[in-house]
Amino acid sequence: MAAEAQVLMDDWGGGVHPYRVGHRKLGMWLFIMSDSLTFSALLMGYAYLRASNVWPTPFKFYPSIVFSSVMTLVLLSSSLTMVMAVSASAHGKKSNARIWIILTALLGATFIILHSIEWNHLIGEGLKPFQLPTEWAEKWPGATPLFGATFFGITGMHMFHVFTGCIYLFVVAARVNKLKHEDIEISGLYWHFVDLVWMFVFPMIYLLSIYPKK
Amino acid sequence: MSALADTEDHFAGSNKLFLSIWIWLLLLTGLEVFLGYVQLPVIYMLVILMGASIVKAALIVAYFMHLRFERLNLVLTIVPAVVVCICLLLIFFPDSFRAKALRYNAPLPAGENH
Numbered sequence: 001m002a003a004e005a006q007v008l009m010d011d012w013g014g015g016v017h018p019y020r021v022g023h024r025k026l027g028m029w030l031f032i033m034s035d036s037l038t039f040s041a042l043l044m045g046y047a048y049l050r051a052s053n054v055w056p057t058p059f060k061f062y063p064s065i066v067f068s069s070v071m072t073l074v075l076l077s078s079s080l081t082m083v084m085a086v087s088a089s090a091h092g093k094k095s096n097a098r099i100w101i102i103l104t105a106l107l108g109a110t111f112i113i114l115h116s117i118e119w120n121h122l123i124g125e126g127l128k129p130f131q132l133p134t135e136w137a138e139k140w141p142g143a144t145p146l147f148g149a150t151f152f153g154i155t156g157m158h159m160f161h162v163f164t165g166c167i168y169l170f171v172v173a174a175r176v177n178k179l180k181h182e183d184i185e186i187s188g189l190y191w192h193f194v195d196l197v198w199m200f201v202f203p204m205i206y207l208l209s210i211y212p213k214k
Numbered sequence: 215m216s217a218l219a220d221t222e223d224h225f226a227g228s229n230k231l232f233l234s235i236w237i238w239l240l241l242l243t244g245l246e247v248f249l250g251y252v253q254l255p256v257i258y259m260l261v262i263l264m265g266a267s268i269v270k271a272a273l274i275v276a277y278f279m280h281l282r283f284e285r286l287n288l289v290l291t292i293v294p295a296v297v298v299c300i301c302l303l304l305i306f307f308p309d310s311f312r313a314k315a316l317r318y319n320a321p322l323p324a325g326e327n328h
Contacts, residue, residue: 011287018285018287019284019285019287019288019291020284020285020287020288021284021288026288029288029292033292033295033296036296036300037296037299037300040299040300040303041303044303044304044306044307047307047310048306048307048309048310048313049310050310051307051310051311051314052309052310052311052313052314052317053314053317054318065247065250069243069247072243073240073243076236076239076240076243077236079236079239079274079278080232080233080236082278083227083232083277083278084229084232086225086280087225087227087229087232090225091225142318181225185225185280188278188279189279192274192275192278192279193279195274195278196270196271196274196275196279199267199270199271199274200264200267200271202243202246203246203250203263203264203266203267204263206250207246207247207249207250207259207263208250208256208259208260208263210250210251212253213253
């Protein structure tokens, strides 16, 4: 008991960093906490709409599922390259860290390009934020027109995060020699969070809306 | 200065560990895509896919975001608050079934009389 009190006193008695992280890293964690609630609210709104309506399941194997699966592979790989960058930075290899960070940003850009092609295909079919394509409306009578609103809203919000992440990483790569290791780690936190969000968006938006076999 | 020194370059985990986490994440994603084509009822699909996604998210947070190697103080500050807030969002979800019944004139669930 006395030992626990001593630990509490050591951590919270003032004059130390109880989390053993700098204020910038703690700030990024707090941002990630708030952003995770933003995405949770969006996904919960989507789930509510989906459960309270007839919902189209329009995603065919090609192009939607193939594209979204490849996008998942790209984003997961970008997380691996990012962790390699942080590892290189921790070992003082700033040049290697820069290469890994640039590779991560390029994978992020690839994700955006693939997602844009996927969006373009759906828009070409006639999907709009508040309107279903005629073919879908006939196949799923009474379906809500809000499919597009949730799809473009959630995936668009995620794509915006990937886009800002790419810019962030290019800036970090350009300034890598001037930055501390913790700054590289912080950019990594943001990037992994973007990856983490996609781990929920991909199954909820795409895999639960696969076109039925019959 | 000693307090600041606490925060400096500590980094645990090997490249081999991160590679194995990446492989696990790919395998779980492959499993999810495979399950998408097994015609299970949507409720089973939802539970399995969300379960797999939570495992993937935990792997990313623990190893890629390094939280497993941070102090327990930080973990306990971040994780429970987010989990509780997300669970609180679920409180509205059951109303969706009532809304569907009203929207499509289906029989209301037992106990609903408006």
